[in-house]
Amino acid sequence: MATPTLIKGGRSTRSTIALKLLMAVTGLVFIGYVLLHMYGNLKVFAGQDAFDTYAHHLRTFGEPMLPHKGLLWIIRVVLLLSIIGHAYAAFTLWARANSARTSKYVVKKAVAATLSSKMMRWGGVALLLFVVFHLLHLTTHTINVNGDPESPYDRVVSSFQPEQWWVAAIYLLAMVALAMHLRHGVWSACQTLGLTNNARSRMRANSVAVFVAVLVAGGFALVPLSILFGIVD
């Protein structure tokens, strides 16, 4: 509701743009993380030893300067703080957008919106649910426990066998959601960070967004697909 008053003492850190900056910066943290995660996953093509050694070294990385699993816990804390910030900004802006238009249009035509941009919010919720599933599956082994618990390679390969195709299906669907989230998210982050001040940089940001989306989602999807079709066993 419009209020005929002028606000005094506005602060940059209290603005909706500050929330967007929080969203962009935490989003960049996730992009850095998924790139590293994808690199680790692709070790599956180098065989069981390479994959399991990589997983083992993640836990001993930085020893003796860091305690056992020290790096892993640092990453976990950074990711947890980032997800809290990202989700807080998203839900606050979502609620704001809803209260900015309480009477809806009878007819509303979208002219410029990409499918990815329309899927941003519910797609984000879907990804959050997927992350919970993924942690229950391969971190805590609560869901679908199979394979040798001592060998991460064995657990991954046995998870994506064709007999339980639904596991691979969930992961592949999540990668579609991730690709769409990255497609709009990378572009949007560039815009929020003020990097797209002319038509050419806007086009470049859009190209980078598509590239990152295809690279990350494609790289991740290769693993379950290869196992499903028996290329890796």
Add this chain to the structure above:
Amino acid sequence: MKLTLNIWRQANQQAQGAMRTYELDGVSEDMSFLEMLDHLNEQLNEKGEDPVAFDHDCREGICGMCSLMINGQAHGPEVTTTCQLHMRSFKDGDTITIEPWRADPFPVLKDLVVDRSAFDRIIQSGGYISVNTGSAPEANNLPVAKEKADRAFDVATCIGCGACVAACPNGSASLFLGAKITHLGELPQGQPERWTRVVDMVAQHDHEGFGGCTNIGECTAACPKEIPLDVISQLNKDLRTAMRHGL
């Protein structure tokens, strides 16, 4: 041509509105969209019905007074203002849905008329420069680089019509805000108040209840003055700089 019109009718700000259907004959393709509504209102007047209230002023595409959501698009299917939209953009037998701008900071006053004084308050909160009045200064005293002058001029074409808000899925006024910030930020006269301006204008924008931008781009597609999306990037950049200055 003959048209079916679905029009939002609302008696006043407090009243509950509803869509009403009107059949309209004798529409020429040379009529502007507003002339078509004038034609409808003449008929309603003859029948003793309340004419449809809508905003308009210059009718030459420069004042930013006319609005209207036409078939789900702000200012209708062409990239122009409603007053410069002509009935040749429609066909005989078409059904046209006409609604007011929908955003809570723009309350409907009557039928298709909304109160856009939220924009005035955003301007009042910082969309100006403070200079001493007096005789005009020597024109060449203050050199402005060609690219800056061009960009400032291009975004200064914003007429504040509110189509960006109407088209935005979040009900954000970021394109309007970005146009004003970029316009004054590119010019030397805008520099002294540059960082307080962006903070104050964004604070007023948020206070009015507009939504946040998610960089979808519906605003720039609806803008009759084709203000590019990069003004929002500029707005974000200026706000970030203000943040660094501790404002």
